[in-house]
Amino acid sequence: MAALNRDERLSDRKARFIAFMYSCLGAELAIEFDSLKIETDGIAR
DSSP: OHHHHHSOOSSSOOOSEEEEEEOTTSOEEEEEESOOOOOOOSOOO
C-alpha cells in the first residue's frame, strides 16, 4: 500500500487485493483488484 500511496492515483477507490508483478529487466507493476478468475485451456502440462 505504501508503494501505491506514493504514486498518482486515477481515482480515490481502493481495491481489496494487490498483486505485484516483477520482470527480469527490473520493471515492477502493482495491480489492484477485487476479484480474480483464472481460466485454463484444459491442457495438462
